Amino acid sequence: MTRFAASLLSLSITLALSPALAAPPADAPTFDPQRMSDMVKTLSSDAFEGRGPATAGEKKTIDYVTAQMQAAGLQPGGDLVDGNRGWTQAVPLLRAQISGEPELSVDIDGKPQALSQGEQVAIRAAMDGSTSVEIKDAPIVFVGYGVTAPERDWDDFKGVDLKGKIALVLVNDPDFETGDGDFGGKAMTYYGRWTYKYEEAARQGATGMLVIHETEPASYGWATVKNSNTNTMFDVVREKPSDTHPQMEGWIQRDFAVQLFKDAGLDFEALKKQAQSRDFKPVELKGETFSAKYAVDSQVITSYNIVGRIEGSERPDETVVYSAHWDHLGMGEPDAKGDRIYNGAVDNATGTVALIEMGRAFANAAEKPKRSLVFLNVTAEEKGLLGSEYYASKPLYPLGKTVAVLNMDALDPHGPARDFSTSGSAKQDLLDQLVETAKQWDLRYATDSKPEAGYFFRSDHFPFAKRGVPAVSFGSGEDMVDGGVAAGRAISAEYTANRYHQPADEWEASWAFTGMARDLQLLHAVGSDLANSDRWPNWSQDSEFRAARDATAAERK
Numbered sequence: 064m065t066r067f068a069a070s071l072l073s074l075s076i077t078l079a080l081s082p083a084l085a086a087p088p089a090d091a092p093t094f095d096p097q098r099m100s101d102m103v104k105t106l107s108s109d110a111f112e113g114r115g116p117a118t119a120g121e122k123k124t125i126d127y128v129t130a131q132m133q134a135a136g137l138q139p140g141g142d143l144v145d146g147n148r149g150w151t152q153a154v155p156l157l158r159a160q161i162s163g164e165p166e167l168s169v170d171i172d173g174k175p176q177a178l179s180q181g182e183q184v185a186i187r188a189a190m191d192g193s194t195s196v197e198i199k200d201a202p203i204v205f206v207g208y209g210v211t212a213p214e215r216d217w218d219d220f221k222g223v224d225l226k227g228k229i230a231l232v233l234v235n236d237p238d239f240e241t242g243d244g245d246f247g248g249k250a251m252t253y254y255g256r257w258t259y260k261y262e263e264a265a266r267q268g269a270t271g272m273l274v275i276h277e278t279e280p281a282s283y284g285w286a287t288v289k290n291s292n293t294n295t296m297f298d299v300v301r302e303k304p305s306d307t308h309p310q311m312e313g314w315i316q317r318d319f320a321v322q323l324f325k326d327a328g329l330d331f332e333a334l335k336k337q338a339q340s341r342d343f344k345p346v347e348l349k350g351e352t353f354s355a356k357y358a359v360d361s362q363v364i365t366s367y368n369i370v371g372r373i374e375g376s377e378r379p380d381e382t383v384v385y386s387a388h389w390d391h392l393g394m395g396e397p398d399a400k401g402d403r404i405y406n407g408a409v410d411n412a413t414g415t416v417a418l419i420e421m422g423r424a425f426a427n428a429a430e431k432p433k434r435s436l437v438f439l440n441v442t443a444e445e446k447g448l449l450g451s452e453y454y455a456s457k458p459l460y461p462l463g464k465t466v467a468v469l470n471m472d473a474l475d476p477h478g479p480a481r482d483f484s485t486s487g488s489a490k491q492d493l494l495d496q497l498v499e500t501a502k503q504w505d506l507r508y509a510t511d512s513k514p515e516a517g518y519f520f521r522s523d524h525f526p527f528a529k530r531g532v533p534a535v536s537f538g539s540g541e542d543m544v545d546g547g548v549a550a551g552r553a554i555s556a557e558y559t560a561n562r563y564h565q566p567a568d569e570w571e572a573s574w575a576f577t578g579m580a581r582d583l584q585l586l587h588a589v590g591s592d593l594a595n596s597d598r599w600p601n602w603s604q605d606s607e608f609r610a611a612r613d614a615t616a617a618e619r620k
């Protein structure tokens with residue numbers, strides 16, 4: 064996911080006018096825009112086939128990134144092989160794919176209507192362990208926002224039996240539309256994420272769940288839903304996958320869902336309003352059923368995180384992590400031009416290259432850092448943060464002694480901005496330090512202007528944050544030095560509409576990379592400061608991540 068895409072609707076920009084860039088601090092290393100451009104061009108070329116996990120594109124990516132990290136002066140920091148660290152960490156993943164075209168239909172008052180995969184609905188390959196799915200005439204039940212939150216005295220299910228049924232659910236959380244309520248107001252809580260919806264559907268015993276896609280609460284369009292859900296699906300390997308996944312998971316187009324409600328004599332908008340109150344009760348779409356039949360090819364495969372490292376000179380067992388995902392969507396449905404390769408130039412060849420160049424800056428420094436630095440290039444972010452989830456669950460270096468995680472995802476390859484942002488604005492010392500350090504470059508912090516999009520849960524820093532490790536995901540700014548907010552918004556709008564998660568996310572010769580070169584100086588300064596201090600940043604007292612961090616306090620004495 065990308066913060067860059069979200070900045071389209073940014074409203075938090077102030078119009079302070081500084082005519083030129085501030086001079087960087089004298090000790091800041093420089094980052095070479097031309098080299099970054101060359102590397103992004105290579106990584107996002109068609110030869111890398113869109114960098115899908117467990118494809119030929121992965122092998123090429125690992126070979127390239129490893130060679131670049133080595134040339135940059137990093138040491139291998141991955142799994143131990145015969146007592147020595149390799150360049151990778153093996154990440155076992157469940158890979159599931161629908162074989163052929165799924166047979167999908169709804170039956171309205173006895174009249175069957177065939178559905179096309181990717182048109183009215185986008186059905187994900189089953190991840191509950193099923194090798195074939197056959198759902199015949201299943202009743203359809205609207206379950207509002209699909210939330211069970213006892214601490215908020217909220218239960219959308221009210222004891223409804225969903226066995227053998229398909230649950231229809233709204234995306235985001237119950238106070239997204241009103242901006243006022245028990246779920247963080249406009250900001251998205253984890254209850255708003257579709258991952259939560261499916262997990263809850265499994266807990267409720269539903270046979271299937273369809274999330275009703277609406278662009279605003281989802282924060283992305285149908286094209287994104289279609290492209291991310293109809294290709295190969297991945298998950299971490301689970302002991303009992305049906306505890307987490309209902310048999311059928313998918314999305315349904317809003318207009319088509321509205322029609323289904325109408326044909327059942329129901330008013331979608333009125334029911335949505337009801338769903339915003341804790342009195343809501345599930346409603347069956349009378350006279351309508353859903354059928355689905357498809358085979359699922361599922362197997363356990365191995366993908367890899369790529370790990371470079373610089374060992375600290377004084378406290379090598381304490382680690383500062385820079386992270387970025389290398390994967391993108393691979394090959395998939397062709398766009399209007401017939402292009403099937405999802406090159407992922409911005410998302411996330413930029414972050415991968417930033418990681419390599421950050422490694423080079425530290426490796427070339429006159430003095431080694433006192434603490435160790437890890438450059439973690441994770442896999443399967445686009446499949447649901449799986450590479451970072453795996454690392455955080457099986458850390459190569461203990462999380463209790465991991466000082467901080469600075470994640471980079473989908474950086475803006477254009478010129479510099481006068482501001483920067485982060486995915487979510489969770490209160491913590493690390494963010495304060497980033498904001499304070501940025502002042503040396505006259506860079507303003509624009510708080511996450513779209514907390515309702517739930518970006519905090521959508522970047523690779525989150526698996527660390529939820530385990531208490533101080534973590535931020537950096538986002539490029541929007542108030543461009545050249546052209547101001549108008550120029551930044553035009554760039555974001557163009558990217559979101561035409562490129563984001565589409566085959567057209569391709570390298571451009573016109574990209575200057577001077578903005579990244581400047582932003583990497585800032586991120587270097589923050590990491591360098593932490594790597595050479597004995598400070599342990601923490602979350603704010605009232606943060607939901609504070610307790611997890613404090614639980615490992617003894618490790619940091």
Ligand SMILES: [Zn+2]
Pocket residue numbers: 064065388410411444472473
């Ligand atoms: Zn990304």
